[in-house]
Amino acid sequence: MESLTVMVLKATDPFEYKTPKNEVKNMFHAIVATENQYFHVKVFNISLKEKFTKNNFIIISNYLENKGILEINKTSSVSEATPNQKIEVPYDIIKSANDSPKIWDIRKGAANAEFYGLFTLYKKTVKKTNTYYEIKDASGSIEVVGRGKWFDISCKEGDKLQLFCFHLESMKSQPTLVCGEHSFIKILDKSCTHLKNAQ
Template identity: 45%
Template sequence: MMNEYKKAVLMKGLEALNDYDFRMLKSLLAQKLNLTGKMQEDYDRIKIADLMEKKYPRDSGLDEMIAFCKDLPSLRELAGVLRKERLRSNKEESQLLTFLDLSLLHCLVLLDGCRYSEGCVTNPFARRPRRRIIPTEPSREVGYQRSPKKVMVLKATEPFMYGTQDGERMMFHATVATETEFFRVKVFDISLGDKFTRGKVITLSDYIGRNGFLEIFGASSVSDVNDDRKLRISSTLVANAKATPKIIDLCCQGQGKFVNGRFLVHKKTVRGDFIFYEIQDDTGKMEVVVYGHLTRVSCEEGDKLQLFCFQVALDLGKWQLRSGIHSYIKEGLRYLSSRRALCSPHLSSTLHSQLAPDRNPRAHTDQTGAAALSEMNHFQKDFLHLWTFTFSARD
């Protein structure tokens, strides 16, 4: 079992640290591991894991690793992952001991001449089939993942622009699932859009798990599946993957979690460069704080916001969902406000005057007609764009 602890320390812990955090860990453990200055410079992650295994034979230093991570805000998520690995290792160790005890007892019973059959003694070792628990939250992975994962694409957003220090780049979000769990994915190579079509089965490999997302950076990380075995994904798992969380659950889970969901806007407030949307459901209310390019998305009271990658935060006692560098708002849910615009008396009269009696916009060459035509053309383009996204939003 000690190898399982070391595996968690090395592959889930040390490999997930950046170079600065790794140097900090070596500095803090220098006295306990008898590291000289030169050893701190020369020793890589594998050598440090070997030393930790010798120093802490009980758990290969997994508790030390957890204690280090939980004290750094940027590594608290990693600390949670390592705690789960410790619980899993402890559970496997306990199950092994229980199995050995039951095996010994079973042998004693057999030696005593008792046979298990129908109508006789009930076999105490017969296992009842376990009902599979269907997750309601996306699974999380941390660090570099090499092993291939066969998944089905449940949904994907349109590519969108996000800002970096080197300029603007393109990406899109996706949700994928295996037969037992689902994942949220950030795809930073938009040429993979054809791979991430709904219902398509693909294989993911050589990706990075970070902040609750699987991050895909190149075409080599995604491949088609050639075998004939189909993934049997339950409708409940698909529904859970697409569900909008309740506001009370978001507040109870604390800060830092990234959220996808569709929320009804009850109030909109503009404050400088920020837009604040008040959202509500039957469990409570909170704010959506939007900054940067997402402030250009048109959304009014009574519309719905389809959010991707918004982070839960607490500001002056008020719970918020804040936009970040990879946040996205699906614009198709502006259909209601577009329909209200279509019913506008001014715009209706403009359309009527432009299309009657000959229904030929090119026939109007006077200045007033040209202005009205321009207004109509802009509206037609916007409305067609919004109509198209509205139907895609229903998925």
């Protein structure tokens, strides 16, 4: 796959996740854009974090692409773009990258599709092993199931939940967003004055 020159739009802090073999590893999520489109990125090499600074221009090589999401691992190469390698990213691409999907559209999505976006928390219900975060927008509502690291995170009604890599599944015959191996949540409190990581 040929190299890709991109502008970094945002990146999360690194976080721990467990592999199917129960190994604890680290990664972070990012959003980058070319002149024509934007990509969600899973970065499995956290030593690259400094390169994923907002508005930084980088060149990505030896990456993988899975369902439209880029994956960067130890064999991938990420280098700083020189001044003459920088690109112009149109405003509408940046806007699209920052826009969240409508919940109505999420509910109609394909099974196991991965979704990202910023949503308002309407209701939080803590059960024995799962926490159900009901999110809402003008188009409807949907439940987000959090377990493990995302069980009973510190948030309250009206907070904004920034979801990264949540999978659409059917639970009790209803479309539901479920956390997976690479899921991540950031919380923006109701006053919108600061962004904090869920602990």
